[in-house]
Amino acid sequence: MATNQVSEGEVIQVTSAGNYTSGLPVELGELFGVPVATTTSGAQAALTVRGEFALVKEGGAGVAFALGDPVYWDGGNGRAVATPNAGFSRIGVATDIAADAATSVNVLLDGFARPEEYITSSATLQGLGAAGAATTTRSNVPLWKNKTGRSVKLIGAQFRQIGPIELATDANDTYALSIGKTGAVSVVASVTYDDSPVLPAMTVATAMTIITTASADVFAANDELFATWACALNDAGKQMPNVEVQFTFQVL
Numbered sequence: 710m711a712t713n714q715v716s717e718g719e720v721i722q723v724t725s726a727g728n729y730t731s732g733l734p735v736e737l738g739e740l741f742g743v744p745v746a747t748t749t750s751g752a753q754a755a756l757t758v759r760g761e762f763a764l765v766k767e768g769g770a771g772v773a774f775a776l777g778d779p780v781y782w783d784g785g786n787g788r789a790v791a792t793p794n795a796g797f798s799r800i801g802v803a804t805d806i807a808a809d810a811a812t813s814v815n816v817l818l819d820g821f822a823r824p825e826e827y828i829t830s831s832a833t834l835q836g837l838g839a840a841g842a843a844t845t846t847r848s849n850v851p852l853w854k855n856k857t858g859r860s861v862k863l864i865g866a867q868f869r870q871i872g873p874i875e876l877a878t879d880a881n882d883t884y885a886l887s888i889g890k891t892g893a894v895s896v897v898a899s900v901t902y903d904d905s906p907v908l909p910a911m912t913v914a915t916a917m918t919i920i921t922t923a924s925a926d927v928f929a930a931n932d933e934l935f936a937t938w939a940c941a942l943n944d945a946g947k948q949m950p951n952v953e954v955q956f957t958f959q960v961l
Contacts, residue, residue, distance in 0.1 A: 718820070719759045720745065725752050734764060734800075736784050741800045741822035758820040761804055764789045766814040773811075774803040779961055780816045789814050793862075793959060798822035826960035828861065833871075837884070837940035837949040845949075846939040852888065853934040857960060863926040863934075865957035866917040871950050884940040884949060886917070888956075890925065890932050928958070 716722070721742070729735055729744040735756070742756035764780075766772065766789040774780065774791055781797040783790045790797060800822055807814035832852040837845040855861055868886060928934065934956070940949040 720755050720757050722753055723756050725750050725754045729754050733787070734762075734782070736782060736798065736822045739798075739821050739824065741782065741798065741818065741820070743818075757818075759818055761815060761817050763813045764816050766790070766807060766811060768810060768812060770809055773809045774805075774807040774814050776803060776806055778803045780814065782822060789816060793961065798824050799961075827864075828857065828958050828960060829956065830958070831953060831955040832936075834886075834936060834938050834952045834954065836951045837938065844939055844941040846937070848937045850936040850938060851933060852936050852954065853956065855928045855930055855932050855934075855958075858930050860927055860929050860961045861958035862961055863928065863956060864959050865955075867955045868917060869953050871953055884938075886939075886952065886954070887937045888917075888934055888954065889937075890928060890934065927961070 723737065723740075725748045726735075726737060727750050729748040731744055731747045734741065734743050740756075740758065742758035743760075743762055745755035745757060748754040765787065766774070767783065767786070772791045778791060779793075779799055780801050780803055781790050781793050782788075782800045783794075783797055785796070789800070793799070799819070801816045801818040803814055804817050805815040830853045834847075834850060837847065866888065936954065938952070942949065
């Protein structure tokens with residue numbers, strides 16, 4: 710052991726910020742661990758920050774864990790949960806299966822409470838032109854690739870039309886935009902716009918509808934986000950301007 714090494718990092722000594730109970734996890738900022746012994750506030754406490762523990766879990770439908778699933782901590786209720794939410798922190802991964810009705814889950818602790826992380830990205834789709842109600846379509850346009858090394862969940866998608874459509878705008882000018890994983894498969898967000906009777910400039914970002922069936926909104930490492938972009942304009946010479954799409958992902 711180096712002369713300046715304080716510990717091996719599995720069990721650390723901290724000053725209790727409250728009354729700690731042996732086996733009942735505590736969250737101290739971004740530090741998460743399980744007290745070795747019951748300790749009164751202000752006293753030195755041994756805190757195990759790495760290791761496998763059986764922790765109380767949320768019960769009820771939709772809160773099962775599979776082996777290797779991320780585990781989040783609901784500090785307000787003092788329990789492990791399967792779904793990230795505001796104020797929850799990721800604390801480790803499940804080391805066994807825990808069904809909905811189970812009252813505990815085995816967790817391999819990361820050693821810290823990782824607050825929720827978010828990343829944003831944007832891309833510009835080149836404007837489309839079509840005349841006489843013909844439809845111009847671009848399929849499987851690459852927008853973004855998950856290079857975080859971790860899974861992310863799409864939680865927000867917006868688009869805005871950068872400028873007005875050229876020339877006069879008639880009824881039945883339409884466009885449709887959908888985004889998804891692996892080309893046109895697993896659509897996760899979409900919008901369809903019919904002028905009825907006028908398409909506006911759309912310079913303000915507008916939210917898209919996110920589709921969450923079959924976990925289509927979760928992107929594993931190296932999964933790609935694609936767009937399918939279609940436009941029908943009635944008058945010759947019309948041009949759909951560029952469209953900017955913006956995304957927000959939650960890192961799992």
